Amino acid sequence: MADAALISVSELNRLVNLSLNRQFPALGLQAEISQITVAASGHWYLTLKDVQASVRAVMFRREAAALTFEPQVGSTVSMNVSVGLYEPRGEFQVRVLNMQPAGAGGLYEALIRLQRKLEAEGLFDPARKRPRPSRLRHVGVVTSLSAAALRDFLVTLRLQAPRLRVTVLASLVQGADAPAQLVAALNRTAELDIDALAVVRGGGSLEDLWAFNDESVVRAVVRQGVHVVSGVGHETDVTLVDYAADHRAATPTAAAAWLAEPDLAHRNRLNTLGRDLRLSIQSLLGTLAQRLDRAQALLPNPRRAVALNRMRLEQAARELASARRHWLADAHRRLERAGDQLQHLGPMAVLGRGYALVTGPNGQVVTHVAAVEPGQALQVVLQDGDLGVRVETLSKAPRF
Template identity: 40%
Template sequence: MTPPDWITGQLTTNDVPVFTVSRLNRVCRFLLNETFGTVSVEGEISNFTAAASGHLYFTLKDAEAQVRCAMFRPQARLLRPQPRNGDHVLLRALVSLYEPRGDYQLIVESLEPAGDGALALAFERLKLKLAAEGLFDETHKQAIPALPRTVGVITSPTGAAIRDIITVLRRRFPAIEVIVYPVKVQGAEAPGDIVRAIRLANRLQHCDVLIVGRGGGSSEDLWSFNDETVGRAIFASRIPVISAVGHEIDFTISDFVADLRAPTPSAAAEAVSPDRSDWLERLDRLASRLRQAQANRLTLASQRTRFLAKRLDQQHPAQRLLTQSQRLDQLEQRLRRGWQQRLQNLEQRLARQQARMRGVNPAP
């Protein structure tokens, strides 16, 4: 490439070009533009400033160096959301130089999150998409059985998660059967493995509940559980699903779609396995209540039997005849007393009349 005429400075007697400052900066800018053109650069944003003009200015840095960056208004207004200090980003920019100050800088054309930032953006976008489709709605959540007979576990067969789950289940309720569906839990093949295992469990229908998860790790390690196909497979499961991915601070798409989110695999095992001692105590209380209820029913039945027997005796013909005979005797006694009383009253009246007559007609 032949440089333009203005690049060459005036020559001294030693054939060394002499530049003015402005010409030197112009030459450097030209060389940077032509040599590098547009490049992609990854780094962390610092010293971020949003100017009133709409332009953005910031420093892009890594552990060893930094470079000034400018993003002009037409490109900056397209950013959603606006970047912040500390963001890890990947940008496309023109390598250039700000001639008035001689500052080497990048003229940014586009900017997007990189590393964890890119993963976080992808996570939020998928989360919003599935939420809008109703995959997180409580109305779709299935109840987790209180006492499942068989628990399916979809995880790595060699990881810490399966050991923790089996340990908790054996301690709390050894009678629960465990079926392990071995899958890869990270890497490119993991989402497909997990989806196939969920579908297999639903096709066989051997399990009352499924635990889908893995132990802790980085965002990249857990990313398989943010895969859209995994989320949709969990949503489509006819068997209730518990998501148990990483630690309590980790959240994945599977957590939002599942019927229950457990903070750890051990917590998921506790959610499906009632404590045996608690259940034995509950059974003892239930047996005591049943015995008391039976005793109360027997007492009521005995009382009713005696009541009915008494009524039956009262309705027996012999009993009724005896009752009527007693009533006849009572009436006869009342009649006799009544006639005796009347006769006595008449005798008394007659005696009084006789006495009165004697007083009127004394004897000669």
């Protein structure tokens, strides 16, 4: 390795390109076109294929302008090409020098036959298609969980219809197993309470989108009991699912916008009604304010009536307070007189005038001479104490 000359990657790619140009200066080639991209510069970038392989190709603006027909994806064409390497990326490619139609490609022919068959059955009949509901609460979307199309779809719905519930039905969208998975996902919609369904996928070649041309997938779309919108590929991509769907959107983003329209229109309508209601209320309040001003001009000044009533209340309060004081003073005097009378008539006052209270052995009051006998012990209560006495003599004649 030390003796070998070192070259750069750019030099390596240049040498390989020169070698290919010398060894294959021009070749006749027949292939099927599976993808076409026309750049703003006017150059065409194509993918050419047969049943076993594919190759990238470029057709510069001058050669493309000389074409006498318009190549289509799926067409089989005959062309003269030079073989080389696209040096900046080290990619093998052929340069198309001229091109002639050579009949439709196998995939394209199969697609046309199936389209005619399903169309004859009425599967694409506009009269069969379901209208979009005026109100959507829950939508399903059939696509790959890793697809950029799903992200674009969800972002658009989140921005335009944030209250809309979304259920993702995951499926492959490309490859041999994609049709069976798409049918299984579409069959699951019967288990969901959805109002509409979207089938979305990003752009690609005819082969990339072929699962959406599968007859079983198309029939599964037709069997749906809800409105179906397809957003498969880019605007120039058309599949049989687009024909079978109730509405075709140019892209996954456009499909989300289509489903968001009812909610967006409903919110706009609510905003309009809210604005009209605010204006109506403001107008009504203005009218009522004017009526109130006119009514106030006709009515007496309420402040004067309030002031007069306040004076009356204050006077009544003063009179009530005075009457309460007089009543309390009179009641106090009456209470004092009653107390004096009670004190004058009380037992102690009577005892103080020389009287005594006599009780027998059992505590009963003695009021008659006949109630006692000689020798009986009695209790005599005086003003300042008690006396224990014994009866010696009895006399029924009063002393005074």
